[in-house]
Amino acid sequence: MTDTPKRLGAPFLGYGVGLRRPHWDGVFEAADRVDFLEILSENFMDAGGEPSVVLDRAAEAFPLVLHGTALSIGSVTPLDTDYLDALDRLVERTRPLWFSDHLCFSSAFGVEYHDLLPVPFTREALDHVVDRVRQVQARQPNIPFLLENPSYYVEYGANEMSEAEFLVELVTRADCGLLLDVNNVYVNSVNHGYDARAFIDALPAERVVQLHMAGHDDLGDVIIDTHGAPVIPPVLDLFRHTVERIGPVSTLLEWDNALPPLETLLAQNDAVRAAGVEVHGPYPRPEPRGQR
Numbered sequence: 327m328t329d330t331p332k333r334l335g336a337p338f339l340g341y342g343v344g345l346r347r348p349h350w351d352g353v354f355e356a357a358d359r360v361d362f363l364e365i366l367s368e369n370f371m372d373a374g375g376e377p378s379v380v381l382d383r384a385a386e387a388f389p390l391v392l393h394g395t396a397l398s399i400g401s402v403t404p405l406d407t408d409y410l411d412a413l414d415r416l417v418e419r420t421r422p423l424w425f426s427d428h429l430c431f432s433s434a435f436g437v438e439y440h441d442l443l444p445v446p447f448t449r450e451a452l453d454h455v456v457d458r459v460r461q462v463q464a465r466q467p468n469i470p471f472l473l474e475n476p477s478y479y480v481e482y483g484a485n486e487m488s489e490a491e492f493l494v495e496l497v498t499r500a501d502c503g504l505l506l507d508v509n510n511v512y513v514n515s516v517n518h519g520y521d522a523r524a525f526i527d528a529l530p531a532e533r534v535v536q537l538h539m540a541g542h543d544d545l546g547d548v549i550i551d552t553h554g555a556p557v558i559p560p561v562l563d564l565f566r567h568t569v570e571r572i573g574p575v576s577t578l579l580e581w582d583n584a585l586p587p588l589e590t591l592l593a594q595n596d597a598v599r600a601a602g603v604e605v606h607g608p609y610p611r612p613e614p615r616g617q618r
């Protein structure tokens with residue numbers, strides 16, 4: 327049985343999937359193939375009715391982690407305290423192992439962009455994001471907060487450092503975790519011409535608390551992080567490399583667009599798990615919430 331060290335106090339949870347409405351019933355019947363669930367925070371904030379029932383059932387049956395898309399940590403507009411209040415209520419209700427969002431901005435000056443836009447890799451942006459991460463952490467000091475490396479399709483002329491240098495300094499100075507999206511590293515490495523393995527090797531292993539695995543679409547001259555297709559073999563190879571370098575990390579299969587039947591999702595999760603087990607060996611499954 328593999329040794330599973332904690333990262334920022336967070337345990338290795340194994341291999342999980344997102345809780346999506348079409349799978350609300352099936353995922354509970356497939357609990358033996360799902361080690362943990364990731365909840366999209368905005369889908370369940372102040373939930374009532376059926377979402378509320380499903381949320382409580384999920385929190386009882388699985389270890390849970392929260393993942394958001396609307397924090398807009400990189401925006402120049404002050405953090406939205408109404409949003410943070412709702413996030414606090416969700417954290418208190420679900421007691422997640424950690425919560426996360428993206429290194430990006432998705433709104434500014436009252437405008438919602440409905441996209442995750444990259445921050446420039448500059449000293450000024452770094453200081454700004456570190457300060458805002460600390461504000462978020464101050465509200466939930468006992469639960470690790472992670473930022474995810476996003477995919478991006480433009481590079482700023484103002485950049486003063488590489489993406490990897492920015493990420494390393496950010497998570498170190500802000501004392502937060504990293505949600506490393508392996509597919510995003512692959513997508514960015516192809517679109518922006520860098521070495522994906524060297525990027526991963528540059529990251530501080532102890533701060534990588536969770537991985538994302540996902541599919542993307544190849545448009546020929548650019549590849550797009552759609553989360554709407556199976557994981558391709560080179561991304562699975564990059565995942566193996568990641569686990570070889572940093573050990574077992576809780577890994578979540580993301581599939582947001584063109585959501586397939588649950589069985590397809592579970593088969594993908596099984597394939598990612600098999601690749602991980604090849605590298606790190608068998609692992610103890612986490613206990614359901616009800617038994618902790």
Ligand SMILES: [Fe+2]
Nearest residue numbers: 474507538580
């Ligand atoms: Fe992701």
